[in-house]
Amino acid sequence: MGSLTGLLFAGGLGFMLLAVASGLDFGAPPMLIGSEIQAHAPQQTGAANIVTSVVLGYRAIDTLGELSILFASAVSAGLVLGRRHTTAGTQTKGGFILQSGGSLLFPLMMTIGFYIIFHGHLTPGGGFQGGVILAAAFFLPLLARPGARLHHKSLSLIEGFAGASFILIGLFAMLEGKAFLQPMLIQDTLGQLVSAGTLPLLYLAVGLKVGAELASLLSRLIQTEAPQ
Amino acid sequence: MSEIELWILLLLAVTMLSAAVMVLLVKNHIAAVAAASVVSLGLALIFALLRAPDVAMTEAAVGVGLSSLILALALRRLGLWRLDGSKTKTNLLEHHVENRDG
Amino acid sequence: MIPAVTPELILYTTAIGLIAIGLAGVVLSSHLFRMVLALVIAEAGANLMLVLAGYRWDAVAPILTSRAEPAAMVDPVPQALVLTAIVIGVGIQALAVSILIRIRQRFATLDRKEAAERMDAEIAATLGAPRDISQEAPLGERPLPTLPADQINMRGDSP
Amino acid sequence: MSTNLVLTIALPLLGAFLLPVLMRSSVAIALWSGPAILVYGCWTVAELWLSGFAQPLSIAIGGFAPPLGINLYVDSLALLFAFAVQLLGLVFWPFTLDQESARRQSLMLLLVAASTGLALSGDLFNLYVFYELAAVATFGLASASGSGAAYVATLRYLILSGIGSVLTLFGIALIYSQTGTLNLAHLAQLAPAQLNNSLGLTAFLAILIGIGVKAELFPVNTWVPEIYATASTRLSAFLAGLLSKLALLIILRLLLLIFHQPEAAQVILILGILGVISGELAAWRAKEMKRMLAFSSIGQLGMIFIAMALPDGKGMLAVLALALHHLIIKSGLFMLAEDWGGALERLRGSAKASPLGAVLFVLFSLSLVGMPPLPGFWAKFVLITELAAQVEPLYLLGLTVFLLATVVEASYLFRIAATLYSNPAPDTLSEEIPKSKGLSLATASLFGAGMIAVALLIAPVGDGLQAIAAQAQDVDLYITTVSPAVSGGSQ
Numbered sequence: 001m002g003s004l005t006g007l008l009f010a011g012g013l014g015f016m017l018l019a020v021a022s023g024l025d026f027g028a029p030p031m032l033i034g035s036e037i038q039a040h041a042p043q044q045t046g047a048a049n050i051v052t053s054v055v056l057g058y059r060a061i062d063t064l065g066e067l068s069i070l071f072a073s074a075v076s077a078g079l080v081l082g083r084r085h086t087t088a089g090t091q092t093k094g095g096f097i098l099q100s101g102g103s104l105l106f107p108l109m110m111t112i113g114f115y116i117i118f119h120g121h122l123t124p125g126g127g128f129q130g131g132v133i134l135a136a137a138f139f140l141p142l143l144a145r146p147g148a149r150l151h152h153k154s155l156s157l158i159e160g161f162a163g164a165s166f167i168l169i170g171l172f173a174m175l176e177g178k179a180f181l182q183p184m185l186i187q188d189t190l191g192q193l194v195s196a197g198t199l200p201l202l203y204l205a206v207g208l209k210v211g212a213e214l215a216s217l218l219s220r221l222i223q224t225e226a227p228q
Numbered sequence: 229m230s231e232i233e234l235w236i237l238l239l240l241a242v243t244m245l246s247a248a249v250m251v252l253l254v255k256n257h258i259a260a261v262a263a264a265s266v267v268s269l270g271l272a273l274i275f276a277l278l279r280a281p282d283v284a285m286t287e288a289a290v291g292v293g294l295s296s297l298i299l300a301l302a303l304r305r306l307g308l309w310r311l312d313g314s315k316t317k318t319n320l321l322e323h324h325v326e327n328r329d330g
Numbered sequence: 331m332i333p334a335v336t337p338e339l340i341l342y343t344t345a346i347g348l349i350a351i352g353l354a355g356v357v358l359s360s361h362l363f364r365m366v367l368a369l370v371i372a373e374a375g376a377n378l379m380l381v382l383a384g385y386r387w388d389a390v391a392p393i394l395t396s397r398a399e400p401a402a403m404v405d406p407v408p409q410a411l412v413l414t415a416i417v418i419g420v421g422i423q424a425l426a427v428s429i430l431i432r433i434r435q436r437f438a439t440l441d442r443k444e445a446a447e448r449m450d451a452e453i454a455a456t457l458g459a460p461r462d463i464s465q466e467a468p469l470g471e472r473p474l475p476t477l478p479a480d481q482i483n484m485r486g487d488s489p
Numbered sequence: 490m491s492t493n494l495v496l497t498i499a500l501p502l503l504g505a506f507l508l509p510v511l512m513r514s515s516v517a518i519a520l521w522s523g524p525a526i527l528v529y530g531c532w533t534v535a536e537l538w539l540s541g542f543a544q545p546l547s548i549a550i551g552g553f554a555p556p557l558g559i560n561l562y563v564d565s566l567a568l569l570f571a572f573a574v575q576l577l578g579l580v581f582w583p584f585t586l587d588q589e590s591a592r593r594q595s596l597m598l599l600l601v602a603a604s605t606g607l608a609l610s611g612d613l614f615n616l617y618v619f620y621e622l623a624a625v626a627t628f629g630l631a632s633a634s635g636s637g638a639a640y641v642a643t644l645r646y647l648i649l650s651g652i653g654s655v656l657t658l659f660g661i662a663l664i665y666s667q668t669g670t671l672n673l674a675h676l677a678q679l680a681p682a683q684l685n686n687s688l689g690l691t692a693f694l695a696i697l698i699g700i701g702v703k704a705e706l707f708p709v710n711t712w713v714p715e716i717y718a719t720a721s722t723r724l725s726a727f728l729a730g731l732l733s734k735l736a737l738l739i740i741l742r743l744l745l746l747i748f749h750q751p752e753a754a755q756v757i758l759i760l761g762i763l764g765v766i767s768g769e770l771a772a773w774r775a776k777e778m779k780r781m782l783a784f785s786s787i788g789q790l791g792m793i794f795i796a797m798a799l800p801d802g803k804g805m806l807a808v809l810a811l812a813l814h815h816l817i818i819k820s821g822l823f824m825l826a827e828d829w830g831g832a833l834e835r836l837r838g839s840a841k842a843s844p845l846g847a848v849l850f851v852l853f854s855l856s857l858v859g860m861p862p863l864p865g866f867w868a869k870f871v872l873i874t875e876l877a878a879q880v881e882p883l884y885l886l887g888l889t890v891f892l893l894a895t896v897v898e899a900s901y902l903f904r905i906a907a908t909l910y911s912n913p914a915p916d917t918l919s920e921e922i923p924k925s926k927g928l929s930l931a932t933a934s935l936f937g938a939g940m941i942a943v944a945l946l947i948a949p950v951g952d953g954l955q956a957i958a959a960q961a962q963d964v965d966l967y968i969t970t971v972s973p974a975v976s977g978g979s980q
Binding site for chain 1: 281282283284285286289290293294297298301302305
């Protein structure tokens with residue numbers, strides 16, 4: 001009975017919200033700040049991908065906050081799961097194909113990951129997507145050889161320094177007399193690989209940070225013992 | 229938005245909503261995780277249709293790939309990785325008792 | 331009267347439907363793992379809602395392809411917001427899953443009610459107080475398993 | 490230098506990222522870097538305040554003028570809370586040295602950075618990001634005590650807060666679809682024309698419930714007793730004392746700047762009244778000090794919500810006074826509860842064992858109830874006069890509930906005080922009587938000293954609060970300070 005009332009409630013709520021949403025003018029957004037950003041982004045940040053210029057320029061501190069959230073959840077997961085990794089002997093070793101495929105795929109995925117990160121200001125993609133692929137590249141050996149361990153020390157070094165360099169790039173702009181996280185070194189070469197000043201550097205930091213965080217999260221999950 | 233896009237959209241919407249209901253109702257936990265990743269996949273396709281390639285890529289990488297991986301790993305560690313549907317939610321009490329003994 | 335099937339109807343229905351299904355799932359589900367899954371669904375709906383806020387008819391993706399006069403673009407801002415929201419969501423999900431693993435290890439249950447009962451029992455044992463009347467609500471037919479003393483871990487960080 | 494204020498957010502984040510790495514190379518440097526950052530943060534804020542801060546200012550992050558970029562809005566209220574965050578971060582710093590201390594201190598720094606961001610940020614989505622950061626750091630710290638109950642409590646909190654964040658995102662999406670902007674000042678400009686409708690109200694309700702999770706708003710506060718009973722007392726004190734006030738501050742700003750509908754205020758009033766009733770009754774029934782404080786905190790925040798619902802920003806002063814008062818008193822009480830946890834019966838005779846602690850407890854209780862010379866009286870008095878001046882029955886109901894709650898509060902607080910001063914049961918050994926001692930007593934004394942200082946300086950403090958409240962409720966000032974301007978748009 002409780003679930004029925006719950007479903008009715010959810011349905012009613014949905015219809016109410018739908019009625020409210022139908023008052024919105026779909027397909028014709030006001031774009032007060034959207035069109036401004038669209039007009040100024042190439043000059044102000046030098047990125048052809050305007051979403052990138054919003055993520056790393058106009059709303060860079062959101063991205064910093066987001067990296068911090070990812071860091072916070074990785075640290076919290078570390079606190080929760082503890083550092084005793086009993087690398088489970090119960091896991092089956094990956095077959096020959098998985099193993100050799102893993103070692104073949106690793107450089108390939110690293111290349112793809114960095115390619116996506118470095119082209120984030122030109123094409124769709126960037127630090128987050130590239131970072132996930134980097135994490136997957138690091139994760140692959142774990143799947144292929146359950147005995148293999150991620151190098152936790154270097155991982156936490158990358159974690160720390162990638163996040164710190166995002167902030168330090170922002171602080172560097174302050175030293176130059178500009179605002180925190182203001183984009184710098186803009187050349188007038190829109191569409192080129194080396195065009196968006198500090199933005200690709202920021203995306204590199206984001207990519208490494210995301211990759212390291214996710215890799216450590218995944219390795220923690222895979223290295224905790226399964227019940228029975 | 230063209231006619232064909234409208235139909236694709238309708239198909240995606242129906243798939244996603246029914247997958248979302250499945251996540252809650254299906255007995256098997258693996259199937260529930262699979263249904264959740266179907267929702268993410270549909271979402272990524274909708275994002276692509278809505279001219280949001282960046283978001284679509286992120287949703288595909290994070291929502292479909294990473295999130296499903298995390299959930300699947302969690303299923304293993306939680307001891308819910310069972311392919312047979314007989315272990316239902318109501319039976320959970322039963323196997324935790326045998327776990328505690330073991 | 332049946333409203334015409336328009337893209338906005340489909341899209342808003344999907345977004346709000348996902349939110350409603352997800353929230354209902356969180357509230358109704360009896361299994362902790364399903365609650366986390368339901369939360370993922372609701373988050374997906376909220377993200378879709380945010381992308382819809384920036385959609386524009388007959389516009390292109392917000393990426394400049396050449397120096398030519400740019401065509402009408404969809405609003406880039408909500409897309410940036412959703413990028414942020416997606417990553418936040420997966421971080422929280424990973425944390426939730428790790429906590430779930432610990433709960434499973436400690437209490438050997440993932441049932442919502444049972445976990446709450448075990449929690450209340452352990453709090454009462456730790457604090458040494460008789461349980462509040464509010465927690466003596468019907469507990470179901472099962473009697474509460476008594477908690478062995480060694481299971482109570484009081485590793486607090488008080489100095 | 491006002492731009493240095495950004496550092497109060499950036500440096501804790503930097504410290505948090507680097508702490509685990511530092512801990513590997515030099516433990517001494519790592520242990521002191523966190524407190525050093527917080528001391529620097531306190532100093533930065535205090536310096537700005539002391540160097541003749543009068544006019545609010547807006548700091549554009551990334552050098553992008555406000556409606557496009559994100560700005561920090563700095564007025565006296567924001568500065569006050571930014572200072573309180575850095576200071577309390579220092580006071581509640583997890584000084585313990587163990588294997589996990591790097592992680593715990595990292596999380597604490599993240600919590601401080603997020604809280605400072607909540608106090609300062611002038612952008613709706615940025616507030617959401619900082620809110621989530623504060624939430625995740627809280628989850629980590631709350632589960633750190635490592636008991637099974639703590640894990641379940643944290644998971645339940647996480648799920649509730651997840652519901653909140655979905656609703657908040659939904660509300661933000663509605664607002665953005667309608668107005669096309671996220672800057673609070675810009676929204677304040679557009680709100681009378683565009684958000685004064687059912688859509689705006691829905692968005693407000695969604696965000697209210699979302700943010701209300703941390704503000705211990707009535708229906709979404711089930712996490713409060715669970716977390717406060719399982720997490721470390723210092724974390725509870727930080728959450729109850731400060732983070733709830735920051736969430737409150739956001740709701741207050743949204744209400745003042747953007748959502749002027751009378752329905753919005755009514756909803757807050759009703760939820761506030763329900764919060765007072767449920768919180769105080771549960772506190773009255775609680776048989777353990779931490780739980781009692783948790784429920785009483787729900788009731789106190791309900792009172793602040795009642796004050797917030799007063800029309801035309803009339804309750805501003807009362808909100809501010811009650812919030813700051815509760816911040817000091819509840820933090821102090823939680824520090825006392827650190828040693829006085831457990832069944833109330835055990836506390837018999839504690840006054841002899843630790844007289845200072847007992848005196849502090851009585852003082853805090855008297856102020857919480859509203860005894861005349863203590864600051865609590867003034868805070869409550871302001872609210873009562875404002876409520877009594879209203880004619881609508883709902884406000885009078887609020888007044889009645891408020892007065893009744895005060896009586897209930899007095900009864901349960903004095904029950905504990907009486908227990909403290911009663912003679913111990915004959916068969917108890919003196920070692921068994923819990924004493925309040927060490928760091929927690931020192932911290933509690935700090936809050937006690939703060940309270941007495943406020944009581945002695947009540948006139949200048951009152952004037953100062955009045956000025957802060959007047960500045961905070963000046964919507965035009967907010968808009969002109971940020972001066973969001975877009976050249977046209979696509980209208």
